[in-house]
Amino acid sequence: MKERIFLSSPHMSDEGYEQKFVKEAFDTNWIAPLGENVNEFERELAEKVGSKSAAALSSGTAAIHLALKAADVGEGDIVFCPTLTFSATANPIIYQNATPVFIDSDYKTWNMSPEALEEAFEKYPKVKAVIVVHLYGLSADMDKIMEVCKKHNVAVIEDAAESLGTYYKGKHTGTFGDYGIFSFNGNKIITTSGGGMLVSDNEERVAKTRFWATQSRDKARHYQHSELGFNYRMSNVVAGIGRGQLKVLDQRVEKKRYIYEYYKRELSGLEGITFMPNNKWDEPNYWLSAIILSGKVKPIDVIKALESENIESRPVWKPMHMQPFFKKYDFVSEGVSEKLFEKGICLPSDTKMTNMDLGRVVNIIKELWVE
Incomplete structure (x- = not known):
């Protein structure tokens, strides 16, 4: 059998950056979803893409889910979503008991068509959020899409799972909308083996997503939960891999x-x-x-x-x-x-x-x- 060539597989740094950060997590016994690697990975990625804040999560799917929740998407709400994407973009809409409406692509970008988006708003004037995908690392036409979305006063979530390192007019994808998400799945351009990140300039809402991601545990001596929570936080070990990968x-x-x-x-x-x-x-x-x-x-x-x-x-x-x-x-x-x-x-x-x-x-x- 000839040597296997993969579509896109994990590629650790030759310098061993990942092992250094992971070793630090083991040496300090911080292997849970807490620790310096998590905090620093959030800070370093936010700085890299030019966003004010970030939350390190268990997957890009989790990041989309919490972005929808942060945008107050709930039961019966309509969310526009590109049809040409992976199911992880659309599944969280269902998690929130909302209704997806799928929008076609255009040949110019392979991403969401601004013209089809405008047509969709004519059909559905009451929309809670629009998810925009940057497919295969190609940026969507963000000027036109943001113009349409602002006109209709709707929250924008950028699924930049495939486009970390992509620029639209000199600015990182994932930073145009209200929320951006990145994925570090094994096949992505950098990987943590599995994981994701939510970014936003709204630091208060990002802090809230961190709260939801840690089972919505209230600040109390005993375990107390006033809101529905999720087990979505990234581990300190995984974040160490991400810090090393970000360097390359x-x-x-x-x-x-x-x-x-x-x-x-x-x-x-x-x-x-x-x-x-x-x-x-x-x-x-x-x-x-x-x-x-x-x-x-x-x-x-x-x-x-x-x-x-x-x-x-x-x-x-x-x-x-x-x-x-x-x-x-x-x-x-x-x-x-x-x-x-x-x-x-x-x-x-x-x-x-x-x-x-x-x-x-x-x-x-x-x-x-x-x-």
């Missing part, structure tokens, strides 16, 4: 960009291939390099060819409105997301890939055009 974020973005540019240089000449968009105001982290196939070669052909050589690739996300669980909810459509799903494929984008690995992937793909 810029290196990881640089390597992801290199992978994207390698594929684009080698594959752009093949008939029917187009690459994910790159707008002049967007500085992506290129978390995954994705392409669209509109010719004789289909995404499944590429996936199977790579799979036969022990190389991982994936289709573009299947839209939420096409998922069995979510198909009962409304969808404001321009017909884009289905086509991106039908014709899209994510190529291996692992930051540990060598030029030899990249060449191996490219050669397998090119062979499909000469058969």
Whole structure:
């Protein structure tokens, strides 16, 4: 069996930063969801992205859930959500007993269409929150989206799970809305093995999310709980990994960009291939390099060819409105997301890939055009 090439796997620093911080947690016996690593990871990430405060949580999903709760989303409320995303974006809406309405993408960004968003507001004037996703590290068109959302006086939550290190017009994604969330799952650009972060300039609301995340334990000598709580706090060990990973974020973005540019240089000449968009105001982290196939070669052909050589690739996300669980909810459509799903494929984008690995992937793909 040939050596495995992953889509995007964990990549610890060569310098061993993560081990240093984890060792400190063990040496001081602070391995619970408390300690210096948690506090410092919150401070360091907030400083990195330019936000006033942050809460380190057990997952990006937990961060979205608490962001919705902080935005006072509850039973019967309507929340707009992109349809082209992972289910973790939409699931927390259901946790809050709210109702998702899915919004189509546009070809310009692959993210939420501002025009479809405006159309959705015409249909649903009373909306509690809008979740915006920055898919595959590509920023949504935030100026237009924020203009629409401000006009309708609605809370904005940015799902930047895939876009840590991405800039929109010189500003980090995740910092335009009322709340931003990041994920440190094993496949993300930096990882804590599992974990997430909620950021906001509203320090009071972030403090409240920390309270909810620690089972809403009141300040009392005995255990007292006046509100519903959650076990969502990040552990001090996991936060230590995150602190080490944050030190190499810029290196990881640089390597992801290199992978994207390698594929684009080698594959752009093949008939029917187009690459994910790159707008002049967007500085992506290129978390995954994705392409669209509109010719004789289909995404499944590429996936199977790579799979036969022990190389991982994936289709573009299947839209939420096409998922069995979510198909009962409304969808404001321009017909884009289905086509991106039908014709899209994510190529291996692992930051540990060598030029030899990249060449191996490219050669397998090119062979499909000469058969």
